[in-house]
Amino acid sequence: MERRVRDWLAAAEMRESLEISARRIGMIILALLFAAIFLKVSGYPPSAVVRGIFLSLTRDAAGTVRWATPLILSGLAVCVTYKAEIYNLGVDGQLYMGAAAATVVALLLPDADPFLSRVAVFAAAMAAGMLFALIPALLKVYLDTNEVVSTMLLNFIAALYVDYLVTGPLRDTSTGANLNASPIIPRNTWLPRISYLAPSSANVGFYIALIAAVAIAFMFKKTTLGYEIKIVGANSRFASYGGIRPQRTTLQVMGLSGAIAGIVGAVEVSAVQHRLLAGFNPDFGFDGIVVSLLANHNPAGVVFSGLFFGALKNGGANMERITDVPSAVTKIVMAIIILTISARAALPKLRQMLKRSARGDNA
Amino acid sequence: MSGRAEHRTGAAYAVEMLNIRKEYPGVVAADDASLYVKEGEIHGLIGENGAGKSTMMNILYGMIKPDRGIIRLYGRDVVIGSPRMAIEHGISMVHQHFMLMPNMSVLRNVILGRTPVRRGLIDVAAAKTAIGAIMEEYDLHVDLDSNVYQLSVGEKQRVEIIKALYRESRILILDEPTAVLTPSETNKLMEVLTKLKNQGRSLIFITHKLREVMALTDNITVMRRGVVTGRTPKSETEISALSTVMVGREVDLEIPRKPYRPGECVLDARGISALNSRGLPALRDVSLTVNRSEIVGIAGVEGNGQSELVEVIAGMLSPTSGSVIYKGTDITGTSVRYRRENGISHVPEDRLRRGVAKTCTVSDNLILNRYYQKGYAKMGIIDNRKLRDLSERLREEFAIKTPDTGYKLSTLSGGNMQKVVFARETQMIPDLLIAAQPSRGIDIGAMEYIHGQIIAVRDSGRSVLLVSAELDEILSLSDRILVMYEGRIVARLPRGETDEREIGEYMMGARSKDGEACA
Known part of the structure; x- marks a missing residue:
């Protein structure tokens, strides 16, 4: 009897997940169709979008890996807090701060040991992201501020702070070029790229993202912190009745989330740009929300949805390269695709999530 | 058929x-x-x-x-x-x-x-x-x-x-x-x-x-x-x-119990005043003691301060004045976890809001007070197998009706949810069990079981503070009965020397007999 019930449940779960997958694939096809129609109407070959994406799945898989790396990490940063019913919309700001810290530390270590200097760069970035994420967390714990609002507003501060750094104290004056960027960081601090994917900027950060996904999955399944996060998210009154302090859990998940966001900044600086560049971040943080939602906030799922969005992003770049579609149109096409997919898969959940946070159930 | x-x-x-x-x-x-x-x-x-x-x-x-x-x-x-x-x-x-x-x-x-x-x-x-x-x-x-x-x-x-x-x-x-x-x-x-x-x-x-x-x-x-x-x-x-x-069988609501021989004092609450969640005074100078081998029942219409009293003793609400002495130590400012570690268990009045997490599994609900303890976790890493064995053992011992503790708690009936709460709270072998509205919304079979559990805690030489709005429950379980009205204890009555009518009058505020703290 027990056995039968368990089998039945397993079968039902399987059916359900197949159904969800089928629905998501249908949605992707629909999204591509919308994009093609838009291209046709605008007078460009409608096949461009399919060709672009096809390329990013085949010959240019390296580009997909490059874009998937920050997207997976941002997705993980979001999913960590989501389980505790806390919504970190400030991954962008935290990754900017991480990038800034990474750059400063890298510039201070021109001749250090390559391994140690890379460790130092990443540690600094994680610390900076964590500290920046702790600001809204502390505001929430002590002043009951809604973190959805505070994290989002702090993004502007971080972005403008990076602008200030690269136009002021960190500006590269050596070349005379009029670029809002820091000097190139020393080679010993560069995170290696993946050699067989050259010449793309796909880098070792991808492995870091995979390890992070495994670590987060382990954290959820096998640690006391994971249990506490689950309980606080499910019913914070129950948690505090049982002696768990939800406030402490809030600080822990926000800190963790910020640290992961900091890694994104460090990867972008030390492996892709090799310098701090104004506006280097194309909203990875917000894409991370969609990545995490599409994966149902499951760390393993985040890897796949991150790869998928990486392919999309890269597909846009390819489309621009192989056709004469201007970049503005490409951006619109990609926006159409992301909107269509997230509208069905993610928006209801997003709405629910905002509603819950607005009610302030976690107080 | x-x-x-x-x-x-x-x-x-x-x-x-x-x-x-x-x-x-x-x-x-x-x-x-x-x-x-x-x-x-x-x-x-x-x-x-x-x-x-x-x-x-x-x-x-x-x-x-x-x-x-x-x-x-x-x-x-x-x-x-x-x-x-x-x-x-x-x-x-x-x-x-x-x-x-x-x-x-x-x-x-x-x-x-x-x-x-x-x-x-x-x-x-x-x-x-x-x-x-x-x-x-x-x-x-x-x-x-x-x-x-x-x-x-x-x-x-x-x-x-x-x-x-x-x-x-x-x-x-x-x-x-x-x-x-x-x-x-x-x-x-x-x-x-x-x-x-x-x-x-x-x-x-x-x-x-x-x-x-x-x-x-x-x-x-x-x-x-x-x-x-x-x-x-x-x-x-x-x-x-x-x-x-x-x-499906004969029910005995008169549960046999050992004769009343109270032991040393376990809980001594002195002059507790506290505010409710809206910032209004909910408790006014409440003093009470609970000794080993006894059940102290608090009767009263809901909303007369019982909830706040329980929260103060369990460590979820800080009193504005007064102190909570537990086994001779002042625990007024200590955390919930400290109190739980030292043998205070708590069955909360609002099962769904506080006593369980419905969207989690039965097992997750059973391990709340143990998941981090030695033997179940090491350096923050949980031994899921041991916790699973523990919850399966509790499921059998407490006759919780579910095929597997991996099921969502929301699949259980109210009575079985309450068994989950009791399994969790009484397996810690508490020195003090606070049971608030323990039989609310559960059926006779489960109620019989839970009353048996409460008596068992008392008979094993530990103490129980029972809070209930059900007079039947108070009368059948308590060794001493306190009646609360508007944040005060208005009567202290020994078992067997009172009845539903008398308690009812105190509950409605029609009578008052301010008792002093007992020894």
Whole structure:
């Protein structure tokens, strides 16, 4: 009897997940169709979008890996807090701060040991992201501020702070070029790229993202912190009745989330740009929300949805390269695709999530 | 059982549910169950939690589709696909958890779905007249302009009944309507229900309080495990017979206990004052002690400070003054976890809001007070297998009805959820067990079990602080009885030297006898 019930449940779960997958694939096809129609109407070959994406799945898989790396990490940063019913919309700001810290530390270590200097760069970035994420967390714990609002507003501060750094104290004056960027960081601090994917900027950060996904999955399944996060998210009154302090859990998940966001900044600086560049971040943080939602906030799922969005992003770049579609149109096409997919898969959940946070159930 | 139900003719049935079957994975919630409700009667539908009463009523109200079976209203076959259709058929349901919009006025809640309109606007005057007439006729008074969230539980229930009457329902389903009421409110409700019956309406009264069934109903249907196990006119049965049919064995609510020999003092609360969540004084200078081998019962109408008292002792609320001494140490400022580690267990009054996490698994709910402890976790890494073994052991020991502790807690009935709470809280071998409203919303079988657990804690030389709004429960379990009224202890009465009436008077504030702290 027990056995039968368990089998039945397993079968039902399987059916359900197949159904969800089928629905998501249908949605992707629909999204591509919308994009093609838009291209046709605008007078460009409608096949461009399919060709672009096809390329990013085949010959240019390296580009997909490059874009998937920050997207997976941002997705993980979001999913960590989501389980505790806390919504970190400030991954962008935290990754900017991480990038800034990474750059400063890298510039201070021109001749250090390559391994140690890379460790130092990443540690600094994680610390900076964590500290920046702790600001809204502390505001929430002590002043009951809604973190959805505070994290989002702090993004502007971080972005403008990076602008200030690269136009002021960190500006590269050596070349005379009029670029809002820091000097190139020393080679010993560069995170290696993946050699067989050259010449793309796909880098070792991808492995870091995979390890992070495994670590987060382990954290959820096998640690006391994971249990506490689950309980606080499910019913914070129950948690505090049982002696768990939800406030402490809030600080822990926000800190963790910020640290992961900091890694994104460090990867972008030390492996892709090799310098701090104004506006280097194309909203990875917000894409991370969609990545995490599409994966149902499951760390393993985040890897796949991150790869998928990486392919999309890269597909846009390819489309621009192989056709004469201007970049503005490409951006619109990609926006159409992301909107269509997230509208069905993610928006209801997003709405629910905002509603819950607005009610302030976690107080 | 044969496929077709015997079809009774003769008396006019308002509701016939014939051979209803509803199966969920692993459970048959209704198994060829048939229910016959006459016109102009109060029909008691009784059974333990999970017996299938709610399933039957949710089917009748169109919220669940049966796998099989026929529903007949006043002799005509009908298909009820949604609550809306049920309402059109003249069926109303007063749910245990009220289905009202808290931020809307009473008036708007009542007229929802049947709004009088004049020139495109809500005709407030007409609505008020119509509702006023109903309130007058049945002596059900509620302020129509106040918002629902401002109402007391009893008033909210009145709004639900007014709503049903306003819709001119002929069939009323009441799901455990007295569970949330004080004794006097219950009496009032019974009067209203009798009046409705005398007008020819049919009422289905779901409960597991057998005394009320005997007081109120005309005919009784008993369910157990999805099957109808008994069907009888009230006049031909009695409480003990009903409870035997309901539980499937004889129930003994008089639990044997060791003679009263209180030991050393475990809890000594001195002069506690505290504010409630709205910042108003809830406790005023409350002192009490609980000794080993005794159960101290706190009686009182809910909202007289009992909740705050429990929270102060459990460590979830800081008192504004006073101190909590536990086993000789002042623990006033310590954390919940410190107190739990030192042997204070707590069964909270609001099971769903505080006692469990519904969306988590049964196992997650069982391990809340242990998951981090030595033997189950090392350096923050949990030994999931050990915790699983622990929860499976608790499941067996406490007879929690679920095939596997990996199931979501929300799949359990109320009684089984309470067993989960008790399993978790009493397995720690507490020196002090705080049990608040331990039998709320659970059936006789589970109640018997839980009362047995409470007595077992006492008999093993540990102490229990029992808080209950049910006088029966207080009287049958407590060695000493304290009565709370408006944040104060107004009476201290020893077991056996008092009765329901005397306690009732103290509860209502009609009498007061300020006792001093005991030794």
